Amino acid sequence: MARDEQNLRAAVEQSAAVLTAAGFPRMPARVLMALLVADEGGLTASELAESLGVSAAAISGGVRYLRSLGIIHRMPQPGSRRERWEIFDDAWYTALAGKNSVYGSFADTAAQALDAIGDPASAGARRTREMVDFFRYIEGKMPELLADWEALRAERLANRDGRAGD
Amino acid sequence: MARDEQNLRAAVEQSAAVLTAAGFPRMPARVLMALLVADEGGLTASELAESLGVSAAAISGGVRYLRSLGIIHRMPQPGSRRERWEIFDDAWYTALAGKNSVYGSFADTAAQALDAIGDPASAGARRTREMVDFFRYIEGKMPELLADWEALRAERLANRDGRAGD
DNA sequence: CACAGTATTCACAAATTTGTGAAACGAGCG
DNA sequence: CGCTCGTTTCACAAATTTGTGAATACTGTG
Known part of the structure; x- marks a missing residue:
């Protein structure tokens, strides 16, 4: 079965839309999904621009954002100025672990509010x-959850190898 | 110890800012935090407006959003037109469980992309x-995590009661 | 060391979001 | 049954975000 480009584009856009609805900025979401489904070796900025139908500048901005999140990286091609962008394999893992720190800082600021309330028996x-x-x-529980996932993943991979490479 | 209004306001704003940075709309975040730290009986729209220093209209919008998320509710006061808004006790629990469905629909659309890719052995x-x-x-694991929290919470409450009401 | 091909930055236009004042609406009270 | 107080809705202004084209900077090649 070959790539169904039309449906693939649609699914990429739709997935990006879900991310956007969840508060993720639009262009980074689209770039991220495009890189997710990309073939080995990632995509260049211009391939991304063409695939998503946007300007090179938009790609540059989206890519910068994703890099700041540490979920994509640049693969300099020896002998070419064209650099390829690739998503890290543990991007989602990292993203979720990172969100964890959001929970943490939210709890921290809320704890300050708690102090300011004073009376510990009040409803607030x-x-x-x-x-x-x-x-x-x-x-506190998230690391455990992620570790369990890692274990499960490793186990799956072992099984796959056991079955003589699928 | 009495309420330290000044620090409380600051902590409320800061917590709301954390939520906003995480993609939550600004005004709903502020309203939500104000309701979180509010005393028994919640706050009226005008109290919220005064506390946050914004117009009644802004409160109305924020409140509508929060209600659509099902994390606050209106408490009609018998004998008064002033309705009080109150945060649900399980608001955060609900919010996190709800986010879970975001994970689900994201996985669903991504699965469509997977189909469209065709070749299952490709990097994408x-x-x-x-x-x-x-x-x-x-x-799949989140319900379990939340159930564990519920159990822990119930246990804590039981202990507190056991110690003759603190 | 100049040239060619890419990537990035910048100023700006378009679109979206956010919040306001004024008007409309609704519920209790005289 | 009209008045009053509180809430909601609406049209619009302000601010922010998003994406573009043009200019700039960068890197390898002849």
Whole structure:
């Protein structure tokens, strides 16, 4: 079965739209999805621009954003000025782990609010304390969850190898 | 210790800023934090407006958004037109569970991309498949994580009661 | 060391989001 | 049943975000 470019484009756009709806900036989301489905070796800026139908400048901005998140990287091609952009294999893992620190800093600022409330028995204090506890709990459990995923993934890969390379 | 209004305001704004940085719209974030730290009985729209220093219209919009997310509710006061808005106790729990469905729909659209790629052995297919698997895994584990939190919370409350109401 | 091909930056236009004041609406009270 | 207070809706202004074309900077090649 060959690449169904038309459906692929549509699915890329739709997935990017989901990310956008979740608060992710538009262009980075589109670039990210394009890189996700790209073949081995990633894509150049101009390939991205052509594929997404946008200017080179837009790609440059999107790429800078994604790089600042540490989920893509540049692969300088020896003997060519054309650099290829590639998504890290653990991009999503990293992104989710990173969001974890958002939970953490949110809990931290909320904890300051908790201090400022004073009376620990008040409704506001109880509510706030419970929220802080909740996010700290999630934050604490996430590493375990991710580790479990890693283990499961490694196991799958081992099985696949065991079956003589699929 | 009494309420330190000044620090409380600052902490509320800062927490709202963290939410905003994470993609949450600004005014809803501010309203949400104000309601979180509010005393028993929640706040009226005008109290929110005064506390946040914005117009009644802005509050109305923010409140509508939060209600659409199902994390606050209106408490009609008998004998008064002033309705009080209150945050649900399980607001954050709900929000996180809801985000879970975002993971799900993201995985779904990405799975469509996977189909469109065709060749399952290609780099793009491998990458995409792994991402889909990852989010499905997270999505699957989250209920368990939340249930564990519930259990822990119930246990804490029981202990507190056991110690004769703190 | 100048040239050619790419990538990045910049100023700006378009689109979207955000918040306001004024008007409309709705519920209790005299 | 009209008045009053509080909330919601609406049209619009301000601010922010998003993406473009043109100019600039960078790197390898002849």
